[in-house]
Structures are given as structure tokens and as C-alpha cells.
Amino acid sequence: MLYLIDYEQRLLVPAPVTGIPARRPQAVDRTLAGRCFRHVQAMASPAGTPGVWLPVLDGADRLGVLEVAVPEGVDLDDPVFAERCRLLGHLTGHLITAKRPYGDALDQLMRRRPRTVASELLHQLLPPLTFACEGLVVSGLLQPAYDVAADAFNYSVVGDSAHLAILDATGHDLGGTVLAAVALSAYCNRRRNGHGLYDTATAMDEHIAAHSDGERFATGVLGELQLCTGRLRYLNAGHPAPLLMRDGKVAKELKGGRRSCHSRSPDRS
CATH class of the missing domain: 3.60.40.10 (PPM-type phosphatase domain)
Structure with missing residues (x-):
């Protein structure tokens, strides 16, 4: 699940996904997703909800976060897994930056008012x-x-x-x-x-x-x-x-x- 930072950098706004119920925005200053964004560091989800939050970057420019479901048994501290997560966050950021000029969908998601x-x-x-x-x-x-x-x-x-x-x-x-x-x-x-x-x-x-x-x-x-x-x-x-x-x-x-x-x-x- 992709969340993009709004223009005031206060909320991480979920991108709509067909077939998945709408999620609520995540506050940057008081959520696990926000902590992932602020510290530019992967964060494991709470016990009982296996997954990980990943920072989405284009170079050093922070664009948002990814919420990724992880199968049971995966070692979140494994260096190979951690490197793949890092690459996924950077690849997502590069794709967002490359595709964003061709339409308004991402921009409309990031703005919270006119x-x-x-x-x-x-x-x-x-x-x-x-x-x-x-x-x-x-x-x-x-x-x-x-x-x-x-x-x-x-x-x-x-x-x-x-x-x-x-x-x-x-x-x-x-x-x-x-x-x-x-x-x-x-x-x-x-x-x-x-x-x-x-x-x-x-x-x-x-x-x-x-x-x-x-x-x-x-x-x-x-x-x-x-x-x-x-x-x-x-x-x-x-x-x-x-x-x-x-x-x-x-x-x-x-x-x-x-x-x-x-x-x-x-x-x-």
C-alpha cells in the first residue's frame, strides 16, 4: 500500500487501490508510518500484523512510505531482506518521479485543498x-x-x-x-x-x-x-x-x- 506525503508534509495519504477498502491518512508526527517517513528507516508493524513500513525515496527526496505485508516466518532483520526492502522503496520513488509529470492523479492525491x-x-x-x-x-x-x-x-x-x-x-x-x-x-x-x-x-x-x-x-x-x-x-x-x-x-x-x-x-x- 502506497502513502504519499501531502504538500504541507503533515499527512501520509493512501493511494486508492481497486478492491481494497479505503485507508485513512497517517499523521507524520504520531504514527508508525510517520516515524518511518521522518527517520527514513524501515519499521516493523506491531505484533499480530506481520508487515513492514518502508520509506519511499527518489534519491534523498522523501515522497512517502510503503506498507508491505510480509509472510510469516520471514526474518525482518535478515540483511538480504532488508536490502531488498531498501531497493523496493527507491524503485517505487523513481517510478513515481518518472510518471508524475504525465498526469494529475498523484498531485491530486498530495494536495489537501485548492x-x-x-x-x-x-x-x-x-x-x-x-x-x-x-x-x-x-x-x-x-x-x-x-x-x-x-x-x-x-x-x-x-x-x-x-x-x-x-x-x-x-x-x-x-x-x-x-x-x-x-x-x-x-x-x-x-x-x-x-x-x-x-x-x-x-x-x-x-x-x-x-x-x-x-x-x-x-x-x-x-x-x-x-x-x-x-x-x-x-x-x-x-x-x-x-x-x-x-x-x-x-x-x-x-x-x-x-x-x-x-x-x-x-x-x-
């Missing part, structure tokens, strides 16, 4: 919410999931470099969201063409000015992280200072990297 047009556009622009490789995990989420407007993020990891961007356009409406889409497209275009932070920000400025009414603008933070050294270069264009976290606590604000019409290079830390 979404605004602005929010619909933003969600179409997002990369996978979580990415992981050796030495790096990137994760993001748009909230409120059904009413968000004008905020966006993007990332790319190529070789030893991670590229990051967080954007906030003025006007929490469809107009602001369109402006955020323009800024994000300009960012991706310049980044993919091999340009640095300052040139990328300049191009974003130009496109925002060309597509705004003269009163709208966008703030943002652009960053480049060298994975082999941990060195971060970032540029802050009118956005609140990023926060450096250690052990779940704010270690400091990154107050440098401020860009103006007179700046020539991003700050480094």
Missing part, C-alpha cells in the same frame, strides 16, 4: 525538495503550501561546486510570482552558461527591470559552495542576512556580500 494560481506556478518552478551527496544535503520547502506567492529557490550541484539561490519578489500575488519566475529563469540561464555571481545578479537585475512596472523588485541571496574545501562565496541583493546554523542553533548572521550598483565582487566567508 491551491492558488500563484502557488501553482511556483511549485512548477521548484527543483526536487531534497538533494544529498557526499558532504552536502540541500533541502527546501515553500510554506504556506497552497497560498505561497513570489518566493522561490533553486540549486545545482556539478562536480565539486554547489550553486544556491533564494528569491523573494515584491507583491505576494500572481504578478510577484511571475516576476520571481523571470528572476529565477535569468539566474538559471546565467548559471548554466558558466557566469559568476556578480554577472548573474546583474542579468537578473536587467530582466526584472524589463518585466516590472517600475515599482516591483526582487531580493535574493546567491551562493557558491566548494564541496572540497567548504568555502562559501555569496552575494546578498537586499535580502535578510543568511543564518549560519550549528547544532540546531544560530551561530551568526552572514552580513557581508551586500550588492549595490557600485559593488564589483561578492563577499567571501
